[in-house]
Amino acid sequence: MVNKQLVYGTQVIDYSLAYAERKTMRIRVDPEGDVSVVAPIGSTEEIIEERLLKKASWIRRQRDFFLSFQPRRSARKYVSGESHFYLGKRYRLRLVSVDAVENEFVKLIAGQLVIQTQDVENKEQIKSLLYDWYNDKAALHFSSLLDSQLVFIKPYYEGEIKLDWKQLEKHWGICRKNGRMTLNLELIKVPKHCIRYVIIHELCHLKYFNHSHKFWTLLTRILPNWKNTKEELEYFLDR
Numbered sequence: 001m002v003n004k005q006l007v008y009g010t011q012v013i014d015y016s017l018a019y020a021e022r023k024t025m026r027i028r029v030d031p032e033g034d035v036s037v038v039a040p041i042g043s044t045e046e047i048i049e050e051r052l053l054k055k056a057s058w059i060r061r062q063r064d065f066f067l068s069f070q071p072r073r074s075a076r077k078y079v080s081g082e083s084h085f086y087l088g089k090r091y092r093l094r095l096v097s098v099d100a101v102e103n104e105f106v107k108l109i110a111g112q113l114v115i116q117t118q119d120v121e122n123k124e125q126i127k128s129l130l131y132d133w134y135n136d137k138a139a140l141h142f143s144s145l146l147d148s149q150l151v152f153i154k155p156y157y158e159g160e161i162k163l164d165w166k167q168l169e170k171h172w173g174i175c176r177k178n179g180r181m182t183l184n185l186e187l188i189k190v191p192k193h194c195i196r197y198v199i200i201h202e203l204c205h206l207k208y209f210n211h212s213h214k215f216w217t218l219l220t221r222i223l224p225n226w227k228n229t230k231e232e233l234e235y236f237l238d239r
């Protein structure tokens, strides 16, 4: 059995692939949302991908159906093998125990999210190491994403914009009239174009401090495709 990825539009579907003596391909989505494929021996990769692409919207519906029974943000166990997201990509967690505190780190290594820590059983400690890592990554990406979008709002807002981020319960972002923008730290887990959507949405609030028709018109002028991106964002944070 091998782990594969199917690129479907702007999304990636992870699946496991095995071969068996059978006539047709079997695709299954289990209640955890994991996708498994069993293909007839001898099927080429092109054939498998083609069939999967035809079923991609079904796979997505199945997964949404199962995941709708789970809490909105599935509780993490912080164990090796568990999925964690960063900029829209899924990484498996790998916990490695080390002797000294100076050898502790969180790093992406060969497609895995590796956490070296003294006590791999200490979930609170792992959670906090991961939180710090996400926070550092937010510092790296959020500001530069905002900077790259300022040009769009310049004709409508002249003031200074100050950015920060933290865990927000109900919003992706908040923008105050004084130009202070707060982003939800959770956004570091979604693809960059989704973060960009939230930033542009918030920037448009500097011109229209509501969700009026004029607000949506401005947003659509800057980002014609925003509806798809918003849908994708919501789908992402459900996982």
Ligand SMILES: [Zn+2]
Pocket: 201, 205, 210, 211
């Ligand atoms: Zn809004």
